Amino acid sequence: MKNRFALITWLAFTGFTSAPADASEWGCEVLLCAASSGPSWRGVESCHPPMEKVISAMKKPGFSWPTCPEGGAGKPGYEQYGDCPAGWAPTDGDLGSTFSRGKSRCMRAVNQCKGGRRLFGSSNGGQSRTKEDGVTRIFSGANSCSFTEYKARPLRSAPYYFDIKDETDGQTNRFWFNLER
Numbered sequence: 001m002k003n004r005f006a007l008i009t010w011l012a013f014t015g016f017t018s019a020p021a022d023a024s025e026w027g028c029e030v031l032l033c034a035a036s037s038g039p040s041w042r043g044v045e046s047c048h049p050p051m052e053k054v055i056s057a058m059k060k061p062g063f064s065w066p067t068c069p070e071g072g073a074g075k076p077g078y079e080q081y082g083d084c085p086a087g088w089a090p091t092d093g094d095l096g097s098t099f100s101r102g103k104s105r106c107m108r109a110v111n112q113c114k115g116g117r118r119l120f121g122s123s124n125g126g127q128s129r130t131k132e133d134g135v136t137r138i139f140s141g142a143n144s145c146s147f148t149e150y151k152a153r154p155l156r157s158a159p160y161y162f163d164i165k166d167e168t169d170g171q172t173n174r175f176w177f178n179l180e181r
Contacts, residue, residue: 027066030054031073035175055179077161082154106153113145
């Protein structure tokens with residue numbers, strides 16, 4: 001809430017317009033617009049010029065993020081994937097593939113053994129089954145009541161972020177944003 005108030009105050013007192021700005025000023029405009037929430041930068045008309053400019057600039061060779069030394073921010077961070085559900089952990093790439101796209105899947109170990117009885121079919125080690133909801137189970141050895149489940153990790157709708165330190169309390173807050181028009 002404090003940062004939203006700071007954004008509105010800064011915009012009001014600096015006469016935030018679409019006039020040409022030097023690199024540092026542009027970087028601060030990008031930082032403030034990216035940190036805007038409720039509405040996001042797309043809902044703030046004065047944020048369209050600096051954000052459109054950065055989106056266009058990203059497509060050009062040699063692009064580097066505009067910085068805002070006054071705001072303590074340089075290039076934003078980027079995390080393509082969201083958190084795994086509770087009880088699941090991020091893991092590398094697709095099953096059985098040598099190509100890894102980072103920690104793009106979630107996994108969890110499951111043990112449903114009761115009195116040494118197998119719960120599922122044959123005792124073939126490494127047997128794999130995919131359920132209707134996209135969860136793949138890989139059974140462990142002869143004990144098919146122990147298995148590991150894998151599923152796609154959710155994508156973030158806003159994968160870019162800036163970490164901004166609040167000078168009043170010293171806390172760092174993360175502001176997520178996307179660059180889709």
